[in-house]
Amino acid sequence: MDYQFKEIEQKWQKFWADNQTFKAENHSEKPKYYVLDMFPYPSGAGLHVGHPLGYIASDIFSRYKRLKGFNVLHPMGYDSFGLPAEQYAIQTGQHPAITTEANIATYRRQLDQIGFSFDWSREVRTSEPSYYKWTQWIFMQLFNSWYNIENDRAEDITTLIEKFNASGTADVKAVCDDDVKSFLPSDWATFTDEEKQIELLKYRMTYLRESTVNWCPALGTVLANDEVKDGFSERGGFPVEQKKMMQWSMRITAYSDRLLQGLDTIDWPEPIKEMQRNWIGKSVGASVKFQVEGSDKQIEVFTTRVDTIFGVSYLVLAPEHEWVAELTTAAQKQDIENYISQTKKKSELDRMADTKTVSGSFTGTYVINPVNGERVQLWIADYVLAGYGTGAVMGVPSGDQRDWLFATHFNLPIIQILDGQQDIEIQADPTKEGKYVNSGFINGLTYKEAVPFLNNWLEVEKVGKAKVNFRQRDAIFGRQRYWGEPIPVYFKDGLPYLIQEEELPLILPEIDKYLPTETGEPPLARAEGWSPKEGGHYELSTMPGWAGSSWYWYRYMDANNNADFASKEAVEYWKDVDLYIGGSEHATGHLLYSRFWNKFLKDLGYTKEEEPFKKLINQGMIQGRSSIVYRLVFNDDPKGYRPLLLSKNIYLDFLNGIDREGKPFLNDELSELIEKQYGQEVLRTIPFSNNRTFIPIRVDVNIVENDILNTTRLGDHLPEFKDAIFVEENGKYYCGHEVEKMSKRYFNVVNPDDLVVRYGADTLRMYEMFLGPLEQSKPWNTNGIEGVFKFLRKFWRLFHNEAWEFAVSDAEPTKAELKSLHKIIKKVQDDIERFSFNTSVSSFMIAVNELTDLKCNKRSILQDMVIILSPYAPHICEELWIQLGNEAGSLSYTEFPIFNPEHLVEDEFAYPVSINGKMKMNLNLNLTLAQPEVESILLSDEQFQKFLDGKAPKKIIFVKGKIINVVV
Secondary structure, three states: OOOHHHHHHHHHHHHHHOOOOOOOOOOOOOOOEEEEEEOOOOOOOOOOOOOOOHHHHHHHHHHHHHOOEEEEEEEOOOOOOOHHHHHOOOOOOOHHHHHHHHHHHHHHHHHHHHOOOOOHHHEOOOOOHHHHHHHHHHHHHHEHHHHHHHOOOOEEEHHHHHHHHOOOOOOOOOOOOOOOOOOOOOHHHHHHHHHHHHHHOOOEEEEEEEEEEEEEEOEEEEEEEEEOOOOOOOOOOOOOOOEEEEEEEEOOHHHHHHHHHHHOOEOOOHHHHHHHHHHOOOOEEEEEEEOOOOOOEEEEEEEHHHHHHHHEEEEEEOOOOOOOOOOHHHHHHHHHHHHHHOOOOOOOOHHHHHOOOOEEEEEEEEEEEEEHHHHHEEEEEOOOOOOOOOOEEOOOOOHHHHHHHHHHHOOOOOOEEEOOOOHHHHHHOOOOOOOOOOOOOOOOOHHHHHHHHHHHHHHHHOOEEEEEEEEOOOEEEOEOOOOOOOOOEEEEEOEEEEEEEEEEOOOOOOOOOOOOOOOOOOOOOOOOOOOOOOOOOOOOEEEOOOOHHHHHHHHHHHOOOOOOOOOOOHHHOOOEEEEEOHHHHOOOOOHHHHHHHHHHHHHOOOOOOOOOOEEEEEEOOOOEEEEEEEEEOOOOOOOOOOEOOOOOOHHHHHHHOOOOOOOEOOHHHHHHHHHHHHOHHHHOOOOOOOOOOOEEEEEHHHHHEEEEEHHHHHHHHHHHOOOOOOOOOEEEEOOEEEEEEEHHHHOOOOOOOHHHHOOOHHHHHHHHHHHOOOOEEEEEHHHHHHHHHHHHHHHHHHOEHHHHOEEEEEEOOOOHHHHHHHHHHHHHHHHHHHOHHHHHHHHHHHHHHHHHHHOOOEEHHHHHHHHHOOOHHHHHHHHHHHHHHOOOHHHHHHOOOOOOHHHOOOOEEEEEEOOOEEEEEEEEOOOOOHHHHHHHHHHHOOOHHHHHHOOOOOOEEEEEOEEEEEOO
């Protein structure tokens, strides 16, 4: 029977599901291998062909590792909390859980039909209470922990309390808030419970603080930086402003050094590691305090160039700095308020990225430079952010380009601080040996001499000290949304307390609307009867989208455990993820937060590994290939005319005004159409007038095949073209195309369902790999998929005779057949190990062509070929495996064929044979033969004797492995 892919694929997908073929064991004598995909958010649109790319690659690798004798964990789940479902609920009134469940059902159907070897017994959904119970539990561990700098790890908060009881704050070295108190153990003993809670909150790994956030009034929630673009929400395009709010935060900054160091131990793409290094932003420098004139306040700045402090000509505060209003004089009040109002319209990312615009406002206040007593103006400017460093920077125009632009724009002094050099040069190369001038007590010193001297002086004078600073800020952890994890906290007398662990999960309550209340409180304030047994009220914010994804790989290790987030035994066995495949867009979000939570859980002894993901691969994007039709309109075109659409080459000719022979272009068909549609006057003026315009219009790629438009279906897709006139080429309308992001707005989304129905899942899997290297972006073009389908049919044909009957021989294979087999064994093994899946597909095609030419139907060859191809095309291979007489379902756990290099050793050579210097023929001979044997074989060859034409050779020159030359 011919290749019946539909029946075959449905059969094996059902078999795998019924038999849980890919269920991994938590205890095995086999070595473990953990392959993880970044789990998807289940949107209503379902999968398009770009989504499965990484999943197919990870599935090939998982199937390969099983064949190599590994116990493979390859799970899948859903990151199912999120803003899109909530926005849909706001619009329709339908509970987000309902739409999420429907979307997951669509995703599951699509994933199953592509034939992935996921262990579905471990499926997780971050919005399920059985899952987010443990997300809430991790939050509680963070709340009950502090970071001990001496031990360089997080510890239970009880160890901090013990220190307070024993010696107060004297021996405490912690990552904490800036405003912690210094006290003796006797003082601590006198604190009330409320006072103790207030102080402990300044040390906890998760804590409350007033933060500047991206507030979107229309959505009623805080947005992350990557959810804001050009001052508007990425979803919906609503204005976003900067706003101060009391928010939960997490001390990821405690792990900044460890997060940096860990990057050197993992096999990740260098661009991702560099993005994280830049985000963390370690800087070595000094903190310096500038006294506010006429006030007891001191403004602290961090600088990496403390040697330039004598060149400070102004100080800048972030517009949202808490002291701005207090330090602004009455005369400058209106200007400052106006500037702050404008700043609120920009996102933090926009402010950081804008290096060209110079803007700021003078507060009217002065500060005192601690090293020389000079008065320095205090400004605000939006390039300074309150959450970075201290929210204040010193301006040194002679040492920094941006400071120089600011100073020249506002006519501020520029102090030269280096002798005989343009001071701006020291910013690029501070090790230059220039001596300082106009720099007080460091005059005449070099950079290497000045820095340690200044750091010591600042510390002695108690106005600063050497310091290591990080650009990274603590992570804001609250969102004013409904569809997220409830935070397991209640408030009593204004202070936060954890609920009891036995109360977990704290279930998301039902509410009547998914909007903030009329008084501006988060949606959870609408919940009736939702209150803690201890009194007070629950936290009304929910967790951010990254909460559930910051630990999910551990839940996969033991997904059905009700007693722990994962058992100790499961964690000890699986340890970490060996291979993680996902998008690079998560570099400074999910991937950074996951590393943070992993290190925290290790500190508390719940996990074993410092890093969660050993190897990371970022799959490239599959871009859409948009199809375009070209509408011709005239500037004075009366309404009501039927649209005129020109096929691609006619459009190009018309656009250029000439035909392919260089003559003015206007063929009879087009002339007739234009005259009929627009009249003689228009016809006379084209194509040489400006009285016409072409409008490129994107059309649904699903009504286009090999760039040929199905003109009868265009009207169903775009009703305005139901009566369009098509100017075709040889009876066909050819579309133009554009490669761009695959998106519904461009009508270039290709649904994998359609391709699976038409060609089968095995074809889709192989074709997605065939498109190009995994890590590179590439355009989708369905035109080539037919070739892959024909390859699979040709592979099927190897096992069948002319009548499509299964016909495999048990005869011994030939050398040529063994050579072909072992070439593909080595090639596929090498390619998979280096994740070069596209080159394997090409090699499969070559191997099948070779075996077809050899008319090979040998069981020993074909059975190994089935195993080798099975990671790529599992359905057809499972079916052939059974037809070969093997046990059902056993292919997934059989042994990958062993490469034997002896089969690739060449023992024959096609000798070129020349007669009197002219090449006449080739003669295949064994390379071990000596000259007498070669001469005997040559002289007995019928073809050679014809070339001799009855003459006897005078001399035979034989060069082993190169040539035979005969003289007659």
